[in-house]
Amino acid sequence: MDRISFTVLLTTAADTVTTAGNILPTSPTDLTGVIGRAVLGTLLPAWRRPRVKARSRKNPTTKYGPNAGQHPQTAQTYIFQADIMFFEHGLACRARC
Secondary structure (H helix, E strand, O other): OOOOOHHHHHHHHHHHHHHOOOOOOOOOOOOOHHHHHHHHHOOOOOOOOOOOOOOOOOOOOOOOHHHOOOOOOOOOOOOOOOOOOOOOOOOOOOOOO
């Protein structure tokens, strides 16, 4: 059901209603009918889930192995210093060009 085009379905149904075709069939009808044949003739391509990650093979080594022991094992401490200045008269205006 996920490959059926809803647009084709509606267009064929509208065409069938407006032309009033096959209201009184003269011969034995098949189960698909005009709409079914139109929909089955224009199925959308099968959808595949895109790969999120490339396949990886099972490997005992890790990409983090060469960096083992070089990074700090504990959290680092940082010191932040900010100087806040208050101006009594403000700054001079920039010249406008």
